[in-house]
Amino acid sequence: MTILKTLAVAKWEYFEKIKTKAFIISMVITPLIIIAFAVLPSMLSQQEDESTKIIGIIDSSQNYFQELKNELTKYKFKNDQPNFVLQNLFDSSLKFEDLKKKADKKVFDGKIQGYILILNPRTDSLKFEYRSKSIGSFSDLNKLENELNNIRIKNYLTSAGLSQNIKEIVNNNSELAQIIIEEDGKESSSDFMVVFFSSFIFIILLMMMVIYSGQMLVRSLVEEKANRLIEILISSCTPEDLLTGKILGLSLLGLTQLFIWAMIGITLAGAAVIPYTAFENILPMLIYFILGFLLYTTIFVGVGSIVSTEQEAQQVTSYLSLIMMLPVVIAVPAIQNPDTMLVKILSFFPLTTPSIMLLRFNISEISIPEIFLTISILILSIVLMIYISSKIFRIGILSYGKRPSLKEISRWIKEK
């Protein structure tokens, strides 16, 4: 009998919410925002300026100009147009200060983008300066800096009388490639995009969903409290039925949302925006996702039943949302150091378990006992939280006015 009522509540919550404009909008907008966050910055920084830059150089030693000019010819746009054109601004007939003034003027007149100033070239206090009107592109400066240093080292090695061979060895950089190994012998190279999309996005999605549906839940609870609908409801079913029904309905709503987002994700993967590997661990990740959602939603219900006005609801939900954002914040350092003790500990702390586990799945291998243990902890905390929340809920939904103190709430929880 009570299951029927729980289902009736769940059905109502699900269908009434899914029909709202706010829900439909959020369903489309949220992934758009996330994709914008993920893709735009990297697109912007990778976007190349397709114009050749004229760069001056003042080098009293005249050791750098020719070499740099040669080295820079290797940087070209796709159409073979060079990235840089180097212009020698050194004039032995002028004093250093006048040279600088002349070069500055050229910059302001727009004849050159900027110029490289080499100070004390033949001494230990050698300094490179790039002088321009505005801060230059990071990748351009990086190239110039690399080449200048290479030339500096080469010059030094030449003067020390080392052979061409050794010079090349010194100049050759080897990159450190990251390979993730697994016990079954599989190897994969880690790609930031994969980790980002498959883990971080999941966490952000989880939190956005929790916050969004949590707020929706609290708002509807406040409405039901304000117009005493709640009294009709709990004169028809127990508060526990009502609470379970609400959580169930909301979870179904979340799953629907997730399903639609997954569809969008897979479509994007088809369009090669998101790598397919991002969906490799989808099943265990889904479990953490759902359990996390259930846990957070239950907390929202308990806390939401205490407030009785829209303002209070906003206050409380924004506090809760802040707490919910914590795992997202922790995720950033955790993505860099997935195997530290703190991350391990946080994996077993129910509030952070879902997000940390979502992260770790794609960064390193997780042992089966660990998976079982964390899932058990999560389920246990959900059961406990439902118990506590329903106690608070039972009394909270009938109390109006002054917000109860923690002492009162703990008494509610103890009350039979």
Added chain:
Amino acid sequence: MLKVENLTKKFNDIVAVNDISFRLSEGKMFGLLGPNGAGKTTTIRTVLNIIKPTSGTVRFKDKVINEEFFNVIGYLPEERGLYKKSKVLDVIMYFASLKNMSNHHANEAANHWINKLDLSALKTKRIEELSKGNQQKIQFICAVIHNPGLLILDEPFSGFDPINQQIIKDVLLSFSNSGKLIILSTHQMETAEKLCSEILLINKGKEVCSGSISEIKRKFASNNIKIEFEGDGTFIKNMSFVKSVDSYNNYAEIQLEDSFTPSEFLKAVIDKIEVKHFSIVEPTLNKIFIDVIKEDSNKK
């Protein structure tokens, strides 16, 4: 039959309801009256099994009220409001499903009530598009859709125009006659007086007066008369057995000293003025309410 015995509810140290007993029997609408904050809502909530009493029992059909009774109780709370964004029929069906009605039955009952209360044109509208009176009708339907054996109504008439008030009154009377138990909580004394056979008046959580309306009226009947006359009535206020008088040109309301009867008064005046109308005034429930509550409050 609903029997409430020695009901007491304490919230921490505050006694909201203090040792209240009453019983409802078939065919007799029951009025739960009292000033604001008297403990009516708490009493209702206990009967609804929303809150547990500190002590005392609520029995319905000789069984202590519990979750089994959810489906036989209908409740209309004082504050009105429904899911504003939802459609009329959806809302009614939701509340019906919470009372474990099958879809088929719920649909049938919903249509019956929608037609009866003249709402058929609004079936697919959103609640927020409806007038206040029509929203109230929907809420009334939600409270009665499952044909409850026990109906608890808190201020069911507020917000209704006289025509709709009449419709609801007729529905309630037919319910009562068909054997449903009805608790009516209201501040409209006139309505209570007309509809209820039994009342319980509470103040500050305690019973101050209870019983059938006629009994109570008899008990509180004061020696009041109304007289319409022609001629000079100024002498009335100087008569020795007249306690107080509220007189107009051809009309007076008179309170007599307790030891005198209205007939003696009539005998004394009949020769001096031409009496057009003479009646003994029964106190209205409204007056009893005010007097009793005042007296009760003064005691403390």
